[in-house]
Amino acid sequence: MKFNLNEEKIINLYKNSDLTHSDIAKIYKCNHWNIMKILHKHNIIKDRKETNGLKVWFEKETEDKMIDLYLKKNESQCTVAKKFNTKRWIIRRILKERKIELKSAENIARKYEYDDKFLDKINCKEKAIFLGLFFADGTNTEKGITISLQEKDKEYLDFFNKIIFKDRKLYISNSAYNKGYQKTYILSICDKRFSEQMSLYGGIPRKSLTLEWPKNLSDEYIFSFIQGYFEGDGCISKHTQIFKHKTKNKIHIYKGTYYRIQILGTFNFLSKMKEILEKKDIKSIISKDKSKIYLLRINKQTDIIKFYNLIYIDSPIVMKRKYNIFQELLQDFKNKSFFKKINEIIISEKQK
Numbered sequence: 001m002k003f004n005l006n007e008e009k010i011i012n013l014y015k016n017s018d019l020t021h022s023d024i025a026k027i028y029k030c031n032h033w034n035i036m037k038i039l040h041k042h043n044i045i046k047d048r049k050e051t052n053g054l055k056v057w058f059e060k061e062t063e064d065k066m067i068d069l070y071l072k073k074n075e076s077q078c079t080v081a082k083k084f085n086t087k088r089w090i091i092r093r094i095l096k097e098r099k100i101e102l103k104s105a106e107n108i109a110r111k112y113e114y115d116d117k118f119l120d121k122i123n124c125k126e127k128a129i130f131l132g133l134f135f136a137d138g139t140n141t142e143k144g145i146t147i148s149l150q151e152k153d154k155e156y157l158d159f160f161n162k163i164i165f166k167d168r169k170l171y172i173s174n175s176a177y178n179k180g181y182q183k184t185y186i187l188s189i190c191d192k193r194f195s196e197q198m199s200l201y202g203g204i205p206r207k208s209l210t211l212e213w214p215k216n217l218s219d220e221y222i223f224s225f226i227q228g229y230f231e232g233d234g235c236i237s238k239h240t241q242i243f244k245h246k247t248k249n250k251i252h253i254y255k256g257t258y259y260r261i262q263i264l265g266t267f268n269f270l271s272k273m274k275e276i277l278e279k280k281d282i283k284s285i286i287s288k289d290k291s292k293i294y295l296l297r298i299n300k301q302t303d304i305i306k307f308y309n310l311i312y313i314d315s316p317i318v319m320k321r322k323y324n325i326f327q328e329l330l331q332d333f334k335n336k337s338f339f340k341k342i343n344e345i346i347i348s349e350k351q352k
Helices: 007-016 021-028 032-041 060-071 075-081 087-096 106-111 125-137 151-164 192-201 219-233 265-276 301-312 320-334
Strands: 139-142 145-150 185-189 234-246 249-267 284-289 296-297 339-346
Touching: 007 032, 007 249, 032 284, 060 075, 060 087, 075 087, 106 139, 106 219, 125 145, 125 151, 125 219, 139 192, 145 151, 145 192, 145 284, 151 185, 151 320, 219 234, 219 249, 219 301, 249 265, 249 301, 249 320, 265 284, 265 296, 296 301, 301 320
Parallel strands: none
Antiparallel strands: 139 145, 145 185, 234 249, 249 296, 249 339, 284 296
16 A cells, blocks of 8 residues: 655654554554655764664665575575574564565475484384474474573483484573563474474474373383483482481481472373383372462382383483482492481480
């Protein structure tokens, strides 16, 4: 739609009043970008306050370079935006103004070589762990799949990224550039084939409240799958407690250390896991917390050690921060240091 805009009046309004470009657009009943174009054309934008210091207009030569990266180098809009210190929506606007057809994420992803048959068959521990991790922390977008982990687990996620992709780094979440946010690394595969294959195993879109045990998974890789799921949606925690034991003449004070495993999931999913663990003589309980999330708990220390031995035997990769807590448990168990006497108090005749 074309607008009959009086450029001189618009410029005078902008210069001689407190009206913003958005206010003027409302007066003329047009898009605020039409006003911005006029102001930019005459080089009279007010010190960028209205755009929070962000550069939104570029010379034609610069725009040509952006388009060259997008079309010839097959860079994504986000990547181009970062290289020119701007935002994706600005690159998108430039492309639309130049009448350039926007590419699908799948086409952009093809810039990198990757194993598009990776999920055709779960036939090794690496794939089974990846499947478990996706069931815990992944998203099926129907156009592909993504898994996001915090910076402290970057090495773990990058292990799978390097198996799937020949030469591509993990993405960093945009929120990671904001102060106060912890960096989040993302493994993103924009390929419908991955989405469809993951769905066949049970990793369907919007799975959080309906997750079932995976289909077509060989018994050989069940505990590798559980490892991946545990490292995504499980935790092992260490706790201490003070105990007092009273004898005839003394009060003995002990410091107790114990560990606990908790795994989140749907009731059906955790019930199947519980059944599998029971066959290995590992006792667990399923409960529901206040937020209506189901938890599988393993409390007995020897059962936690059994769980450790099952999921980590000959594992090609471990999530170090969780694995290291298991190492503390094994050390405490070896040293028989679950309970330590830290003090004793002699009871006087008056206290008896």
